[in-house]
Amino acid sequence: MSALIEGLFNGISIGSVLLIAALGLAIVFGLMGVINLAHGELMMLGAYTTYVVQNVFKPWGEPWFSFYILVAIPIAFMVAAIAGLVLERGVIRFLYGRPLETLLATWGVSLILRQLVRSVNWLLAICIAVFCLLFFGGMTWLSRHPDWERIRNWVIAILLPLSTAIAVVTGFLISKMPVLTKAWFSARNVDVTAPSWLRGGVKVLDFQMPYARLFIIVLTIICLIAVYWFLNRSTWGLKIRAVTQNRAMSSCLGIPTAKVDALTFAIGSGLAGVAGCAVSLLGSVGPNTGQNYIVDTFMVVVVGGVGNLFGTIFAGLGIGIVNYLIGSGTLALMLSYTESLKPLVDVLLFFATSSMAKVMVFALIIGFLQVKPAGLFPQKGRTAEL
Amino acid sequence: MTSPQLTQNNPIQTDLTLRISNLNVYYGESHILRNVDMSIPSGQMVCLIGRNGVGKTTLLKTIMGLLKPRTGEIFFADKPITKLTPDRRAKMGIGYVPQGREIIPRVSVKDNLLLGLEARPQGRKGNESIPEEIFDLFPVLKTMLSRMGGDLSGGQQQQLAIARALMGKPRLLVLDEPTEGIQPSIILEIEAAVQRIIKATGISVLLVEQHLHFVRQADRYYAMQKGGIVASGNTEDLSQEVIQQFLAV
Ligand SMILES: Nc1ncnc2c1ncn2[C@@H]1O[C@H](COP(=O)(O)OP(=O)(O)O)[C@@H](O)[C@H]1O
Ligand SMILES: [Mg+2]
Numbered sequence: 001m002s003a004l005i006e007g008l009f010n011g012i013s014i015g016s017v018l019l020i021a022a023l024g025l026a027i028v029f030g031l032m033g034v035i036n037l038a039h040g041e042l043m044m045l046g047a048y049t050t051y052v053v054q055n056v057f058k059p060w061g062e063p064w065f066s067f068y069i070l071v072a073i074p075i076a077f078m079v080a081a082i083a084g085l086v087l088e089r090g091v092i093r094f095l096y097g098r099p100l101e102t103l104l105a106t107w108g109v110s111l112i113l114r115q116l117v118r119s120v121n122w123l124l125a126i127c128i129a130v131f132c133l134l135f136f137g138g139m140t141w142l143s144r145h146p147d148w149e150r151i152r153n154w155v156i157a158i159l160l161p162l163s164t165a166i167a168v169v170t171g172f173l174i175s176k177m178p179v180l181t182k183a184w185f186s187a188r189n190v191d192v193t194a195p196s197w198l199r200g201g202v203k204v205l206d207f208q209m210p211y212a213r214l215f216i217i218v219l220t221i222i223c224l225i226a227v228y229w230f231l232n233r234s235t236w237g238l239k240i241r242a243v244t245q246n247r248a249m250s251s252c253l254g255i256p257t258a259k260v261d262a263l264t265f266a267i268g269s270g271l272a273g274v275a276g277c278a279v280s281l282l283g284s285v286g287p288n289t290g291q292n293y294i295v296d297t298f299m300v301v302v303v304g305g306v307g308n309l310f311g312t313i314f315a316g317l318g319i320g321i322v323n324y325l326i327g328s329g330t331l332a333l334m335l336s337y338t339e340s341l342k343p344l345v346d347v348l349l350f351f352a353t354s355s356m357a358k359v360m361v362f363a364l365i366i367g368f369l370q371v372k373p374a375g376l377f378p379q380k381g382r383t384a385e386l
Numbered sequence: 387m388t389s390p391q392l393t394q395n396n397p398i399q400t401d402l403t404l405r406i407s408n409l410n411v412y413y414g415e416s417h418i419l420r421n422v423d424m425s426i427p428s429g430q431m432v433c434l435i436g437r438n439g440v441g442k443t444t445l446l447k448t449i450m451g452l453l454k455p456r457t458g459e460i461f462f463a464d465k466p467i468t469k470l471t472p473d474r475r476a477k478m479g480i481g482y483v484p485q486g487r488e489i490i491p492r493v494s495v496k497d498n499l500l501l502g503l504e505a506r507p508q509g510r511k512g513n514e515s516i517p518e519e520i521f522d523l524f525p526v527l528k529t530m531l532s533r534m535g536g537d538l539s540g541g542q543q544q545q546l547a548i549a550r551a552l553m554g555k556p557r558l559l560v561l562d563e564p565t566e567g568i569q570p571s572i573i574l575e576i577e578a579a580v581q582r583i584i585k586a587t588g589i590s591v592l593l594v595e596q597h598l599h600f601v602r603q604a605d606r607y608y609a610m611q612k613g614g615i616v617a618s619g620n621t622e623d624l625s626q627e628v629i630q631q632f633l634a635v
Pocket of ligand 2: 442443444485562563
């Protein structure tokens, strides 16, 4: 019995992480019909941000260190949101209405981001900064020119190679300094130490409910309420809903759809950052952290039904729990007391590792989608065809 | 427009709300609009007539910026708007009531109306109230504020669509077949409302319409055939011939 409750609890806490990430993915997909394969890497950025914030707080000692996680959450949100904004403005906005290209492009970005955290060092950061300063600074400065529309392509043709060359030369000149070429994170996983008040746990029946996991559940609830409030009560939320439901008409009403897209993408990405922050409390984080979650996150969006907050909640928690109960062998253990279920138990035992559990959940979901192709809660009524 | 002298120098331009010249629009490779010229004088109601499928909606969508013309220019109050996005055009003062109404379905009637405020130059600005004039024109909306837009009947949606466009205080109201598929009693209400709007605000109106009764209330008409303007003039001079040829009556 207590094994079941423990399984449920752990499943819910993993489901919570999925839920935050899926929430971001779902609002972006609902609004723009864009599947962002780099969503997992935005989670990973959030996790690394938490790690950096922790290291900044470490030398300050107690009591400051205890609160780093509360600072890390908003910063992780901001970092991921800005990364998402750059991704949307720089890549995705040129690919609207072309889902296949979007998939490929965001997949490419996910590879770039993964390699970036492996190899980023001061040298690279300085080169990128120099390039951005020269190129975008130059573009902004020259865009005040009266003939801007006409000279634009020429300016790009000149500025792009010029800033690249200067950035490369700068990098070459300063590359002799060893301090600059040391990678920030290296390819190995890094560990985030939970602050003391998140270590330990409360004892329920005869198992420990770790505070860290309780914290993640609370964080998820806060995120859910915030997203719900933002979408349903704020003016920008209303604009987002309008554009989601009828993009052409919304723009004819005076709603700046490009801004709405950028904002939505930033918020969706920011949520991935928060999810990453939560993930860092569950275990060590590495460049591939996002990959472990992205498939499950997609499943949550698909099963929950697009653009449906409740569906996302149920699917997130459901997939988290089933995944955990199967993966940890809890389910097999529970059923093993009943003799007649022996074959089922054998099957479950076969799937009782975390990667095999994913296979089984995947199969279950495919089966589920055969029965309900539109997800748990398909839209009903006159508005359904949207 | 800044000095009286300038006004005298450009007497043709200043009193036109909308001017379209030599517009050519394509859907893919099919040529829909051919060399369309049209102008709407300030404060006038202009009606565009023509049989189904000749390109009336296409012209209106191009005016709103939903379609890009291959050639041609559109001026709104003397400013070129051909390159602007629909939201910029709406903010300049073009209110659009599309064919099929395009109410935002899963948003309440009140929120649909409030979305209309986005077209004001300074945006919504924390504005939460709907002016009484709107309910004077369309009393039925007052009782439905908390309903979902998609749950209204066709006639109610049409009234909502017009009210929503008015929320932005437009200078030009563009109406695409506002009486299509609506029961006769509501058609009269809508006609009366449009009349009252013109009297009260003095805005210009571009109307696409099939009902002769409604067409007669316009000042000028343009008749379209196969994507080109083939006749135009004052509505009083609308001959039985023209009506036979261009209206589906
Ligand atoms: N989205 C579209 N793609 C391709 N062709 C279209 C599209 N919409 C309309 N058309 C074609 O353009 C022509 C003009 O259509 P439309 O402007 O809607 O006519 P009207 O409003 O006068 O009835 C028609 O022949 C129609 O088949
Ligand atoms: Mg039409």
